[in-house]
Amino acid sequence: MNKLITAPGRLARRMLPFRRRPRAGAELPFFAVPADAISVLPDPAAFRQELLRLIAQASRRIVIVTLYLQDDDGGREVLDALYAAKARQPALQVSVFVDWHRAQRGLIGKQKSEGNAGMYREYTARLGPGVDIYGVPVQNRELFGVLHLKGFVIDDAVLYSGASLNDVYLVRHGRYRLDRYHLLQHGGLADAMAGFVKQHFIGSDAVQRLNVAEVPSTKSLQPAIREFRQELQRLSYEVPQATLASGEVAVTPLLGFGRSDNTLNEVLLDLLRGTRERLIVLTPYFNLPRQVRVLLGQLLRRGCRIDIMVGDKSANDFYIPPGQPFKTIGLLRYLYENNLRRFVRAHRRQVDSGQLNLHLWRDGDNSYHLKGLFIDDDVAVLTGNNLNPRAWSLDLENGLVLRDPAHLLRAKHEAEWAALRRHATRLADYRALESPRRYPAEVRKLLRRLNRVRLDRLVNRLL
Missing domain, CATH: 3.30.870.10 (Endonuclease Chain A)
Incomplete structure (x- = not known):
């Protein structure tokens, strides 16, 4: 009954455009660091x-x-x-x-x-x-x-x-x-x-x-x-109330731990909500927390351009090369690929238009472990947070939020992003990913078993 009563409001919040708000994170204390x-x-x-x-x-x-x-x-x-x-x-x-x-x-x-x-x-x-x-x-x-x-x-x-x-x-x-x-x-x-x-x-x-x-x-x-x-769960870094002078960037170290009152998570969500035009997401495992997935959908409906870079299945650190005995841990890269396939299918219109770009990174037999965000031209997040449910609620995480209103770091960030794309390929359609029907027999068997009892959701949360 409560869900029925609140449904119109929840539906309106999902469909209406974002209210204009001050740049996210503007109230955070920071260190003034020369660019x-x-x-x-x-x-x-x-x-x-x-x-x-x-x-x-x-x-x-x-x-x-x-x-x-x-x-x-x-x-x-x-x-x-x-x-x-x-x-x-x-x-x-x-x-x-x-x-x-x-x-x-x-x-x-x-x-x-x-x-x-x-x-x-x-x-x-x-x-x-x-x-x-x-x-x-x-x-x-x-x-x-x-x-x-x-x-x-x-x-x-x-x-x-x-x-x-x-x-x-x-x-x-x-x-x-x-x-x-x-x-x-x-x-x-x-x-x-x-x-x-x-x-x-x-x-x-x-x-x-x-x-x-x-x-x-x-x-x-x-x-x-x-x-x-x-x-x-109660701790944080000691950060002063500084003033930003010419030639300086605001740097805020943040701590994140636990499902509730997680400062790093809350600030990341606030920064995502504040995106005006452009967002770049780097994650090694395509297993985004629900709150992040929902926000990405809202940003796309608002008209923002989103680029997401993730490692190709063979660039995952759980990859087991052909010819080596299969281990259960090797199943994870197939779970992540299935997550990616569902996401691309759900947003195929934005993928076709170029508003949403999924980049698969691969360079020989090397692997990919990037994390972080670029938001518009004035915010960057450096973090070890994998942007997955485990990081969101189980691991002790931290990150550095760099706010750069004068765009002093823009050239460095653009050069970093360009260098990362050298070994990446844009995913044009979910059909470009390997079909689950072509997965190894052991993988198909385990995936069917997990899906039957809905354990795939639990695995995504823990690993």
């Missing part, structure tokens, strides 16, 4: 080179926050650099924060092991103390949420990327996983991001060192993890 202190790095090789350069030159602090620091050549190269920097500068504070669960398991599909934490302990035993590596348990189990904060703070520099640290992200052996890479030189922003993790992570009983001989069990930490999770 020439913000750089866009072109590729994974430049990211690796800049990260190692910053570590080698560090004099006061190195605070690295990432999903994982892998036990492979890329991860060891970074650890070697951290220990070398500490040896050169004994007073240097070096802290690394990784996801607690991800650090203590082997790779999916591989034999059971002590995970990356074994490498951390081996380095400490061989080279001694000085590099503190912490595991951050956002949830009791990895399936229900991980540490997905991003940002490498080295002295007064913030190197921000959605990339983790391993061979493929650091393009160590030919193959790469493409992300976005931005360098912001600003002491206040660096202090806020480093200060947050030092104050709230190191100060929590749930966050424990991983490169020590005795590591507590997850079970013993469950009360502390519960308390930590409740605290995270």
Whole structure:
């Protein structure tokens, strides 16, 4: 009955054009960062080179926050650099924060092991103390949420990327996983991001060192993890009320955690609502939260042009090459492709007219991991948020909102977008995607089983 009563109002809100409103995010506090202190790095090789350069030159602090620091050549190269920097500068504070669960398991599909934490302990035993590596348990189990904060703070520099640290992200052996890479030189922003993790992570009983001989069990930490999770939902970065001068860009770091009162989610939705003419969405997995899908539909009805770039099925990091044994995790890329097919079919009129452009990225056997937004010519969002239901409600996320009313960064953003499109193809029609009838037999069988019991929706939310 209530739904019937409210139906006319809900229908009107969907059909009527947006009310004109002030530019979204205008009330956010911010750091005033000179535009020439913000750089866009072109590729994974430049990211690796800049990260190692910053570590080698560090004099006061190195605070690295990432999903994982892998036990492979890329991860060891970074650890070697951290220990070398500490040896050169004994007073240097070096802290690394990784996801607690991800650090203590082997790779999916591989034999059971002590995970990356074994490498951390081996380095400490061989080279001694000085590099503190912490595991951050956002949830009791990895399936229900991980540490997905991003940002490498080295002295007064913030190197921000959605990339983790391993061979493929650091393009160590030919193959790469493409992300976005931005360098912001600003002491206040660096202090806020480093200060947050030092104050709230190191100060929590749930966050424990991983490169020590005795590591507590997850079970013993469950009360502390519960308390930590409740605290995270109340936290935010400390950001001043600054004034924007000529030549400066407003940069706001935001935190996001939980289904409700999630500041990052709320600001992203507000920014999307405020789009005037043009929106570019970057996401590695086409699995948009419902609120985002609804807003995209409203923007299209309003006449905005939307470009969405996503990785081709073969550029997904869950891709299993032909000839290798099929694993259930490989089903995900087919689920994402089905999501994309439904979206394109639902908006085929806008696709045909060029108002909606879906770009599929593919470059050989490399993979795609881009996230973020470009809104009109004056707002950009740098984030590790995958713009999927898991990021929206389970993982601990962050992002940087860049507001640029004077269009000082427009040339850099246009160059970044042009470079990304070099390996992308516009999807002209949903029929250009592989038909589900041509999927491998194991995939067709699993998809039928999931669809029969509606488990595909649950999988989309969790993975």
